Amino acid sequence: MIPATRNNENAENLYVRYVNPQWVRLLDVLQMNVSYVRCSGAELHTADGRLILDFNSGYCVHNVGHNHPRVVAALKDELDKNGPAMLQSHVADLAGELAGRLCRLSGGRLSKVFFGSSGSEGVEAAIKFARAHTGRSGILCASGGFHGLTCGALSLMSNAFWKEGFGSLLPNTEFVPYGDTEELELKLATKAFAAFVLEPIQGEGGVLLPPQEYLSSAQALCRRYHTLFVLDEVQTGLYRTGPFLAAHHFAVEPDMVILAKALSGGLVPCSAVLMSDAVCDSVYSSLKRALIHTSTFGENSLAMRAGLASLDILEDERLEQRATTAGETLRSALTERLAKYEMISEIRGLGLLNAIEFKAPRSFKRRLAFETFAKIHPAIFGQLVVMRLFRDHGILCQVCGNDFMVLKISPPLVVNDVQLDRFVSAVEQVVQLMHDSGSFWSEALGIAQRVVRSI
Numbered sequence: 001m002i003p004a005t006r007n008n009e010n011a012e013n014l015y016v017r018y019v020n021p022q023w024v025r026l027l028d029v030l031q032m033n034v035s036y037v038r039c040s041g042a043e044l045h046t047a048d049g050r051l052i053l054d055f056n057s058g059y060c061v062h063n064v065g066h067n068h069p070r071v072v073a074a075l076k077d078e079l080d081k082n083g084p085a086m087l088q089s090h091v092a093d094l095a096g097e098l099a100g101r102l103c104r105l106s107g108g109r110l111s112k113v114f115f116g117s118s119g120s121e122g123v124e125a126a127i128k129f130a131r132a133h134t135g136r137s138g139i140l141c142a143s144g145g146f147h148g149l150t151c152g153a154l155s156l157m158s159n160a161f162w163k164e165g166f167g168s169l170l171p172n173t174e175f176v177p178y179g180d181t182e183e184l185e186l187k188l189a190t191k192a193f194a195a196f197v198l199e200p201i202q203g204e205g206g207v208l209l210p211p212q213e214y215l216s217s218a219q220a221l222c223r224r225y226h227t228l229f230v231l232d233e234v235q236t237g238l239y240r241t242g243p244f245l246a247a248h249h250f251a252v253e254p255d256m257v258i259l260a261k262a263l264s265g266g267l268v269p270c271s272a273v274l275m276s277d278a279v280c281d282s283v284y285s286s287l288k289r290a291l292i293h294t295s296t297f298g299e300n301s302l303a304m305r306a307g308l309a310s311l312d313i314l315e316d317e318r319l320e321q322r323a324t325t326a327g328e329t330l331r332s333a334l335t336e337r338l339a340k341y342e343m344i345s346e347i348r349g350l351g352l353l354n355a356i357e358f359k360a361p362r363s364f365k366r367r368l369a370f371e372t373f374a375k376i377h378p379a380i381f382g383q384l385v386v387m388r389l390f391r392d393h394g395i396l397c398q399v400c401g402n403d404f405m406v407l408k409i410s411p412p413l414v415v416n417d418v419q420l421d422r423f424v425s426a427v428e429q430v431v432q433l434m435h436d437s438g439s440f441w442s443e444a445l446g447i448a449q450r451v452v453r454s455i
């Protein structure tokens with residue numbers, strides 16, 4: 001298949017000149033720099049007539065699919081009203097309505113909501129609120145997590161790659177291994193931590209599912225040592241894994257939950273921090289502190305309308321069930337078709353948050369090639385899989401940000417069976433190529449050389 005290319009050179013030149021030239025170089029190296037002209041459901045149409053299937057969903061943003069007509073209509077309707085979109089001097093009624101629905105869907109002790117515009121901003125709020133509630137400054141986190149790239153959120157991430165060059169971050173942030181309750185208890189017993197913040201399923205860490213009792217034990221330990229149990233459901237929330245929250249798989253009732261990404265249908269930035277009354281009261285504790293934590297765009301009516309429309313769609317189209325059944329179909333098809341290949345380590349996931357983990361080959365010839373690339377750059381192997389899927393098969397997906405040997409599979413929840421089949425066949429062909437043909441590895445060498453030259 002002939003690679004699609006961008007058609008709008010001028011726009012690209014402006015981007016290179018005024019935004020981020022390195023991003024354009026990276027897309028060029030990976031042969032993924034194409035111009036998208038129309039996106040709908042799980043389909044992305046390029047300027048040169050290619051159809052790409054989106055199995056990344058903007059990292060779990062497009063749960064209802066791209067440009068869902070009901071979200072688009074709700075936004076147009078809201079614009080036509082000429083209402084007080086961002087007055088910040090009034091009671092934002094749509095915010096109350098959306099908050100009420102989010103609390104009801106989340107259940108447990110979550111009964112108040114703070115709205116922001118990004119996942120990171122939600123994490124920042126959670127840090128402040130936990131500190132205000134407990135009077136402690138420490139934040140404990142699970143190693144390998146991803147929580148966002150603002151200074152506070154970044155402090156909660158153990159992977160040094162993301163922090164390099166940015167100076168000192170929040171003090172008193174510490175890490176415990178994900179899944180390990182003994183280490184967790186040792187840390188919590190110091191009573192230095194306001195919150196234990198983690199993703200219930202680590203997305204960028206490699207789509208890592210917790211041991212069955214881990215989250216409930218972690219929650220019990222947090223309660224014992226008066227540390228807030230905070231779940232970052234920025235990727236896992238909004239029915240991505242089946243139920244509204246991934247927490248619902250594990251019967252836990254967190255003190256705070258952070259939602260973002262899919263919350264507003266992929267068209268308007270929006271995040272929400274759900275919390276108990278007690279946590280909220282600790283922050284907004286008096287008239288004087290009524291605005292002690294706010295965000296200009298937080299409750300804007302477009303984000304709220306998009307959020308309400310997204311919840312309607314997720315419920316009306318029964319995307320909870322769709323995520324569950326499509327996920328099962330996908331995992332069993334991948335397991336059946338890929339199990340025989342030596343470089344497949346595991347296929348795992350819940351709902352439509354899934355992963356294929358690769359491993360180094362045992363056979364001498366392939367191992368030599370694999371290790372050469374791993375030495376040049378640990379991401380090259382994974383990016384080669386991503387590039388092949390994109391260029392040769394019209395599939396967009398990505399490796400995990402904190403584990404380059406794991407291909408993350410997170411299509412819109414509206415993905416249909418034909419699209420799932422096309423994905424499985426594409427992956428099988430790429431996996432077969434890496435096992436049976438020298439061309440996969442010789443191309444890898446070419447890319448590796450270009451990467452090294454570009455660094």
Ligand SMILES: Cc1ncc(COP(=O)(O)O)c(C=O)c1O
Pocket residue numbers: 059117118119120121123146147148149199203204232233234235260261
């Ligand atoms: C689990 C998780 N938390 C937080 C964030 C940060 O969200 P944002 O990029 O909207 O700031 C991300 C982003 O990928 C994420 O995956």
